Every structure is written in C-alpha cells, then in structure tokens.
Amino acid sequence: MPPPTQTGAPARTGRPTAPIYTIPIVNQLLRLFCRCCTTSSTKLIIRPPSCFRPRGGDGCCVSLVDVGVWLLGPILIGLASAIIFGLTHTFFYVMLPMLASPVDPQLAKEAAEMGLETIPVAYTRAIYMHIAFVFFLLVNVLHNYVLCVTTRNNGPAFDRVVRELAEATEFVYPETEEEKVESRRAYEQKMIAKGRARRDMARQRRQEANVAAINSSSNQKNGNGSVTAAIDFGNGVSSTQSQSAPTPAPVPAPPIPAMPAWMLMGASEWGWCVKSNQPKPPRSHYDHVTKNLVLNMDHFCPWMFNTIGYLNYRYFCNFLFYVWVSMIYGTILTAVPFRNMNGIRVRDQVKMSKAAGFQTAQHMMRMVPIPEDRTALTFAFMLCLSIGIAILVLGGFHSYLMLTAQTTIEFHGNFAKRRGAARRGSTWNNPYSVGWRNNFRLVYGSQHPLLAILPSSREPQFLPIPINGKLVRRQKRSKKEEGIALVVPKGDSVQLNGSSDERLNQRRTGAYAV
DSSP: OOOOEEEOOOOOTTSOOOOEEEOHHHHHHHHHHOTTOOSTTOOEEEOOTTSOOOOSSSSEEOOHHHHHHHHHHHHHHHHHHHHHHHHHHHIIIIIHHHHHOOOOHHHHHHHHHTTOSSOOOOOOHHHHHHHHHHHHHHHHHHHHHHHHHHOOSSSHHHHHHHHHHHHHTTOOOOOSHHHHHHHHHHHHHHHHHHHHHHHHHHHHHHHHHHHHHHHHHHHHHHHHOOEEEEEEOSSSOEEEEEEOOOOOOOOOOOOOOOOOGGGGSOTTOOEEETTTTEEEOTTOEEETTTTEEETTOOEEETTTTEEEOTTTHHHHHHHHHHHHHHHHHHHHHHHHHHHTTTSHHHHHHHHHHHHHTOSSOOOOSTTOOOGGGHHHHHHHHHHHHHHHHHHHHHHHHHHHHHHTTOOHHHHHHHHHHHHHHHHTTOOOOOTTOOOHHHHHHHHHOSSOHHHHTSSOOOOOSBOSSOBTTBOOBOOOOOTTTTTOOOBOTTOOOOOTTSOHHHHHHHHHHTOOBO
16 A cells, blocks of 8 residues: 655645545545545545644535544443443442342242342442442532533633732733734744844853863873883884874754743743734643644543543542542442452352242342342443553652643753753752642632532633742622733723723833733
C-alpha cells in the first residue's frame, strides 16, 4: 500500500491552513464505489481539526480527527453510564440476597409452599446501612459526573472570572476592535522582545563557556609547561622538540530549543490567543476540540466529552474520589463471593434449595452465590478491581497536581523549567503554589474538606491564580452589577461607553478599566 501523500490545502484568507493528506488507494476505491465521486480528481482528504473544510470542487473531505472525537465522546458517556447502572443493578439483585443470608430452612420451606419463586430478602439494619451507603456514593458519582460533563468553560461564568482576574492583575481588558488590535500588537512586540532576550542569554552563556574553556587551557599550560615530542630522523638519531598545547576550539552554538509562548510569560502576565482572538489570561490555553479558551486548562477528557479546567476541576476530582471509593467498596464486597463461586458451598446451597422445595438454587448461605450469579459477579469483581487500580493512579496524580498548584499541561512545562534551572545550578519554584493547604483551597474553597466534597454546584471561590503569593477571593456581585466597568488601582472611574480614542489614551496613560 503506498504511503499517504501530502497535498496542498486550498488557500483561504484570514487564517493559515494546515497541511492535508490523502491515500491514493482509498481514492481509487472511492471512484469505484462512491456515486458522488466519479471524476478523476476525487480525493479523500485527511486534515487536522484546526484546518478549514474546503468548499466546492470535487471529492469528499473527511476530518477523521474531528469525527472520531465527536463520535467517541457520546459513546464513552454511554459506556460510563452503562457501567454505573450495571454495577448498581448487580448490587441490588445479586449482592443484597447474599448479604441477607443465611436463611432459616423452615422459612425457605414456607416460601416454597406459598409458590414464591425466590426467597424474600430480610431487610436488617446492616442491609439498610449498605443500601444507604450505595445511594450516597451513587448520588455523588452521578452529580459530579453530570456537572463535569455539562459545565462549559465559556459563557457568562467565564466572562465574570476573566473580568475579575483582569481587575486583580491590573490588566486593561480590551472592549472595542481598536483596543483588541492594540492589545494584540503589544503582545506580539512583547513576545519578540522575550525571544530576543532569550537568544541574547543563550549567546552570553555560550561566550561564558568559551571563556571558561580558554581559561582552563591556560591553566593547564601554566601548570604542566610545554609538551615534549620525540622526532626520529631515520638514521638512528633522534631529537626532542617542544610543542605548545593546542588552543581549544570555541564551543559551537547549540540550537535554542523550541518553547511554547506560555512558558515565556510571567506568572500574572496576560497574552493573546490567536485562535479565539481574545486576551489570554494566565494559566489559560486554547482547546482545539471544544474550540474554546479554557482557564487553568488541564486536559480534554473523552469520558466527560468536555475539557477539564477551572470551572469544573472540582467536579472532576470529586468524581475520581467517589468512583475510587465505590470501586474499593465493590471489590471488598464481591471478593468473598468471587472466591466461593466454584467451591463446595455452592453445591451445598443447591442441595439445600432443592430440599426446601425450590426448583432453582436460592440464596440460603451468606456470601455464597448461586450458579446464575457467576457472570454478573465475575464482571463486577474484575471491573471494580481494574477500575479501582486505574482510578487510584489517575486520582493520585491529580491529587499531587492539586496540592502543588499545577495542571497536567503545566506539569510538563514545570518539569522542563526545573531541569533547565538545575543545569544552570539554580532552583525553580512554582509561582502559583502557595502551600498545599491553600492549593487545596484554590480548588475546593475555604470550607471544611468533608463539607467541600459534598454535592454542590457553586462556582470556585478564589481566582484562578494567587496574587502576590495570596489567594484572591472572588467578588460577589448581583446580576445588575455584572458587566459594569470597574476600576483598579489608580482610582479614576472609567466608563465602558467612552470613545475608542479615549480608551486607547487611557490604556497608554495608565488608567486601567476592566
């Protein structure tokens, strides 16, 4: 099969297009079997999701990445829901009868004489406690899962947080098109200056390395003297000749490694998102799946069919916690019946059921399954065990990220910064970390931890980043106050209904309006 060939994407003004690919053998199959693809120019185009879908012309354009992600999300949501309700069904119809055993043989005979197909479950205090605990876990799992899926990282909630963050960091948020152009131009100039400073620093380090190499060579000359070499003239006579040590060659310029723009920004420094054409708050990233700018973006979770960020990270952590507790509970609950599944007690229970007058096996011995329960019991035990181990690893990683004030994206960037600082003989500290207690409060708020993990739909209590090493509590505003211009440090009130020239002048003179 010939390899995919790269083709040129149709040019479109306004945004650059990414390369597209096509597979020749698939193109031939399309021309043979597809009624709408009859011309010789028909091609199956494979493109990344950020490209434009070409319009017009012959052929089919299929974005495999886009289609795959948008199809995988609902499938995984349905699969997760099936797992949740399947395990719940197993608990009520398989585990509860085993928990209610043993059954008095006399009661079993009476139930058989009454014509009952199964022995009724005797609800004791222990059974009610198991049911209450399962309902508690089920409510918390579903609550956090639904909110994690449905909470969007854009809209009014995003706008409110961005405006409050702009006010706290003294950033002039652009309101008009002229201000956006000015802000983007300032960001581009700033990034050019940062890139130039990075190259100058690399050049300075290279010069320092050359000077150190020359000094080291000079010290070796002064300490060891000249180098003496023996020369043989071929007639049995030899002489010695003094040679000086060679001068070390200058250190070649190593290539400057590529670095994302956000790693060059300061802790509270704003950037500009080219994809969404809006100011980019600190710790925010553009998500290529949902096509949104996400505050404190962690990752896109296909199981949630949503991006995990500032507004739904608490729901995500709670979901992991309650799922892990549920899986541990399920593993412990099904371990003993799973071990007894093929033992002699199963056969004894079948004999007791027939002796009581039942045609089928009944739950008459505690934690001993009947033959009909084997499939569901095996499925529940293996599923709880495997998911519990997986969630333990994932939840442990996110607990570490939460307590150290990092996201998954920042974890990789901070690792590179820490390694670079170690090579220079210095240390690097995370500017967003304010101690593990305050890092926990940044996600869960100032409530008691046991109350913070209970079901709640409240928004985060603190801004996405600490200011001057302290958490900043978000403002409580009424709906009428939302969207009104606010003023930061200089005290002069600036209204949003001013002209563009006045606002640009205020931007240059330092009157900051949000």
